[in-house]
Amino acid sequence: MQMGNSSTFLDAARELLGDRGLITDPELVEPWLTDWRGRYHGAALALASPATTDEVAALVRLAREHGVPIVPQGGNSGMCGGATPDPSGEAILLSLRRMDAVRDFDPALRRITCDAGLVLQTLHERVAEEGLRFPLTLGGKGSATVGGLVATNAGGTQVLRHGTMRALVLGLEVVTPLGEVFSDLAPLKKDNRGFDLKQLFIGSEGTLGIVTGATLALVPAVAERVVAWVGLDSLENARALLLTCQGRLRGELEGFEVLPEHCLAAVVDHLPDARRPLGEPQPWNALVELAVEDKDKVADAREALETVLADAFERGLIADAVIAANEGQAEDFWQLRDTIAPAEKALGPAVQHDISVPEAQMPAFLASIAPEIERDYPGTKAVGFGHLGDGNIHFHVLAPPEAAPAWVEEEGKEISAQVYERVTEWGGSISAEHGIGQAKLGELARLADPARLDLLRRIKAALDPDGLLNPGKLVTPTP
Incomplete structure (x- = not known):
C-alpha cells in the first residue's frame, strides 16, 4: 500500500467507474453522510456506486493502493452509525444501490440469488409473484438492502419461526479487503471444506468484506x-x-x-x-x-x-x-x-437499548433492571417491549419531565452504561439485532469477554491488514 493524494485516487476511481459511478458533488453526497437516527455525521471524498462485482473489487484494490478507507453503505437505515464515515473526510462511501439485479430465481427450490443492493421491499414483491416470501421484514424495508441485512445479521418479528439472516442466507459473494472475490453462492447442504466462511461475513458490519451478492431461502406465501x-x-x-x-x-x-x-x-x-x-x-x-x-x-x-x-x-x-x-x-x-x-419519541428524550438475555430469564431481568434504573435516576420511566420469543427486548428509559437538552448525552450515557453492565452480568448481549457500529464500540471493548475481543481483533487484522474497511466500527484495534 502506498499513500497517495486524494485527487490522484479520485481521478483513477472516475476512470474506473465513470461519472455515474463516482459522485463528488458535496450537495449530492451530503444526504448519505448522516445516519438514519441523525446522531452521527461524517465527511467523505466521494460516493462510489459500482455497477458490478468486478468494479467493486477493482475499486477496493485501487483504494488499498492509495490508502483510502472504504465505508460500505446499503440503504443507510442502520441504528448504530455503522455505515457513516468519520468526520475526517479521508474515506470514500461505497454504495451498492446500483447493483440491484435478481441473478437467479428458482421458485420450485424456493431460493433466489440477487445483488446486494436489492431493496428488501422489492425482494418481497418479486418473490410474491411466484407465491413465495422472504420471511424477514422490518420498518425500513423500503430502503434496507440485502447487503445491509447480511452485514448486520438483521432480525425482526419473524425470528421466532425463521431465524435471523444467518439462517436465511444459503450462499454469499464477497469482495475481500484485498480486492479478491470470494464466491460461495451455491446453496450446498453438505460442505465440509473447513470453516463456513460465509458465516464469518454475516454480521461483520462491512469490516471484513463487502457483500456483493447473496443466495437466500424462501418460504411459501401466507394464505x-x-x-x-x-x-x-x-x-x-x-x-x-x-x-x-x-x-x-x-x-x-x-x-x-x-x-x-x-x-x-x-x-x-x-x-x-x-x-x-x-x-x-x-x-x-x-x-x-x-x-x-x-x-x-x-x-x-x-x-x-x-x-x-x-x-x-x-x-x-x-x-x-x-x-x-x-x-x-x-x-x-x-x-x-x-x-x-414514534409514540414514545413524542413523549420526550429517551435512551434506547437493543439488548437480549436468555429467553427464560427475560421476565426476571426486566423486573430487576426497570426499578433499579428508576430508583437510581429519579423521574425516569423504564419500559421494555419487543420479541419475547427470542429474548430480544427493546429497553427504553424516558427522561424526567422537562429534562435539559443535554440529558441524553450526560445522564443518558450513564444509564446506558449501567444497563449494559447488567445485561452482561446476566449473560446477555448489548446488541441483539441492531449491531455495534460506532454507537456501542466503546461499550463492547469495555464489557466483552477478553477472549472474544481478542478473536475479533485477530480476525480483523488477518483479513484487513491495512485496516481500511469500515474503520472505527464494530471492533477497536489491538491496544
Missing part, C-alpha cells in the same frame, strides 16, 4: 394470518403463554411480541384513530401471530388458537384476549406495536 391481542397481568404469564403456544402451535407460530400498558397508552394518545383492542387496560399485552400457508387450514389454525387462549384463561395466565376478525383488524393490531418508537 392468511391469524392474529390475537392478549392482556396479561405479568411478563411471567406472557412467557408461560409463549411456551404453551410453542408447544401446541409450533408449525404456524410466527410472532410473539410483548408491550406494557405504558407503551400502549402512548400509542393510543399518539395515533388519532387508534383504539385499544381490549376493553380494560392490562399491565402487559401480547401480540400473537400464526402464519398459515395453506388456505384450507386457516379455520383449523383459528380454532387451535382459540382453544389455547381459552385454556390459558382457565389457568389464569391471561385476563382477556381477542382474535382479529379480518386482515384489516390484524393490521391495526400490528400498527399499535409498530408505532411504539
Whole structure:
C-alpha cells in the first residue's frame, strides 16, 4: 500500500467507474453522510456506486493502493452509525444501490440469488409473484438492502419461526479487503471444506468484506394470518403463554411480541384513530401471530388458537384476549406495536437499548433492571417491549419531565452504561439485532469477554491488514 493524494485516487476511481459511478458533488453526497437516527455525521471524498462485482473489487484494490478507507453503505437505515464515515473526510462511501439485479430465481427450490443492493421491499414483491416470501421484514424495508441485512445479521418479528439472516442466507459473494472475490453462492447442504466462511461475513458490519451478492431461502406465501391481542397481568404469564403456544402451535407460530400498558397508552394518545383492542387496560399485552400457508387450514389454525387462549384463561395466565376478525383488524393490531418508537419519541428524550438475555430469564431481568434504573435516576420511566420469543427486548428509559437538552448525552450515557453492565452480568448481549457500529464500540471493548475481543481483533487484522474497511466500527484495534 502506498499513500497517495486524494485527487490522484479520485481521478483513477472516475476512470474506473465513470461519472455515474463516482459522485463528488458535496450537495449530492451530503444526504448519505448522516445516519438514519441523525446522531452521527461524517465527511467523505466521494460516493462510489459500482455497477458490478468486478468494479467493486477493482475499486477496493485501487483504494488499498492509495490508502483510502472504504465505508460500505446499503440503504443507510442502520441504528448504530455503522455505515457513516468519520468526520475526517479521508474515506470514500461505497454504495451498492446500483447493483440491484435478481441473478437467479428458482421458485420450485424456493431460493433466489440477487445483488446486494436489492431493496428488501422489492425482494418481497418479486418473490410474491411466484407465491413465495422472504420471511424477514422490518420498518425500513423500503430502503434496507440485502447487503445491509447480511452485514448486520438483521432480525425482526419473524425470528421466532425463521431465524435471523444467518439462517436465511444459503450462499454469499464477497469482495475481500484485498480486492479478491470470494464466491460461495451455491446453496450446498453438505460442505465440509473447513470453516463456513460465509458465516464469518454475516454480521461483520462491512469490516471484513463487502457483500456483493447473496443466495437466500424462501418460504411459501401466507394464505392468511391469524392474529390475537392478549392482556396479561405479568411478563411471567406472557412467557408461560409463549411456551404453551410453542408447544401446541409450533408449525404456524410466527410472532410473539410483548408491550406494557405504558407503551400502549402512548400509542393510543399518539395515533388519532387508534383504539385499544381490549376493553380494560392490562399491565402487559401480547401480540400473537400464526402464519398459515395453506388456505384450507386457516379455520383449523383459528380454532387451535382459540382453544389455547381459552385454556390459558382457565389457568389464569391471561385476563382477556381477542382474535382479529379480518386482515384489516390484524393490521391495526400490528400498527399499535409498530408505532411504539414514534409514540414514545413524542413523549420526550429517551435512551434506547437493543439488548437480549436468555429467553427464560427475560421476565426476571426486566423486573430487576426497570426499578433499579428508576430508583437510581429519579423521574425516569423504564419500559421494555419487543420479541419475547427470542429474548430480544427493546429497553427504553424516558427522561424526567422537562429534562435539559443535554440529558441524553450526560445522564443518558450513564444509564446506558449501567444497563449494559447488567445485561452482561446476566449473560446477555448489548446488541441483539441492531449491531455495534460506532454507537456501542466503546461499550463492547469495555464489557466483552477478553477472549472474544481478542478473536475479533485477530480476525480483523488477518483479513484487513491495512485496516481500511469500515474503520472505527464494530471492533477497536489491538491496544
